[in-house]
Amino acid sequence: MFTKEFYQTNIFITGSASGIGQAQTIAFLEKGANVLGMDCNNLEETINKAQGLAGNFIPFQGDITNQKSIREAVNKINQNYGAIKILLNTAGILDNYATSLETSEELWDLVISVNLKGTYLVTNSILPQMLEEKIGIIINMASIAGMTVGGGGAAYTASKHALIGYTKQLTYDYAKKGIRVNAIAPGAIKTPMNAADFSGDGEMASWVAKETPAQRWASPEEVASLTLFIASKQADYLHGSIIPIDGGWLSK
Numbered sequence: 001m002f003t004k005e006f007y008q009t010n011i012f013i014t015g016s017a018s019g020i021g022q023a024q025t026i027a028f029l030e031k032g033a034n035v036l037g038m039d040c041n042n043l044e045e046t047i048n049k050a051q052g053l054a055g056n057f058i059p060f061q062g063d064i065t066n067q068k069s070i071r072e073a074v075n076k077i078n079q080n081y082g083a084i085k086i087l088l089n090t091a092g093i094l095d096n097y098a099t100s101l102e103t104s105e106e107l108w109d110l111v112i113s114v115n116l117k118g119t120y121l122v123t124n125s126i127l128p129q130m131l132e133e134k135i136g137i138i139i140n141m142a143s144i145a146g147m148t149v150g151g152g153g154a155a156y157t158a159s160k161h162a163l164i165g166y167t168k169q170l171t172y173d174y175a176k177k178g179i180r181v182n183a184i185a186p187g188a189i190k191t192p193m194n195a196a197d198f199s200g201d202g203e204m205a206s207w208v209a210k211e212t213p214a215q216r217w218a219s220p221e222e223v224a225s226l227t228l229f230i231a232s233k234q235a236d237y238l239h240g241s242i243i244p245i246d247g248g249w250l251s252k
Helices: 019-030 044-050 067-081 105-133 154-177 192-198 203-211 220-230
Strands: 010-014 034-039 056-061 086-089 136-141 179-186 242-245
Touching (some): 010 019, 010 105, 019 034, 019 044, 019 086, 019 220, 034 067, 044 056, 056 067, 067 105, 105 154, 105 179, 136 220, 154 179, 220 242
Parallel strands (some): 010 034, 010 086, 034 056, 086 136, 136 179
16 A cells, blocks of 8 residues: 555654544554654653654644744754655544533634644645645544534534635645645544543443444544555545544434
8 A cells, every 4th residue: 555655754743642643643653654743742652652663753742823833843854854745634622512602712712723723824834845845645634523513512513614624625726736635534533532421431432332323432543544545645536535434423
């Protein structure tokens, strides 16, 4: 599935400290890539998991809503390995299923800033070098909440719907210039971000599994495996697609 050039690809991943972002980081390091993992949280766990893998890992603790922080991260991988060929905009936060009236202005601004503006800022920091190289792959992390309702609260659902629109517009504007943009829309994925669903007697987690046609939650590694395919040569004609990985949830 992967060429020698792919093994040596330089990859920028946000949300690399845990969950899907961490699983993506490990998956690409196992394939021999040079990966910069950016997260606002401590990356020690990812650093430990990256030990002994084929690729090279650069941890960077920083804020994707802060342009200075993003520039520092981009410069770090550029100086060490060269131009970034693959960008995974994976970082995101939930809103605890808050309805509109339950959503404060501060919560709204935070969710939109991380889930949407952060993706825009990171993308615009890396897109120019992709255009210069005339090649680039961008994979955004959407959600089934971007394709239907009930997967999050007002702010989260709005942010993911907007992210899908942004993904399609990027494709429309840049596909002809060698940039391939797609998004993954996960359903129930067992990550630290969803830990609250498993708290106590795990009633919420059990309900979600029962409501999912596949009758289970998925692992972050399953999303990482899908990411590997979308980034591969075999998916070269995949442009502007939103790929659900939801155990059949959207079929309902």
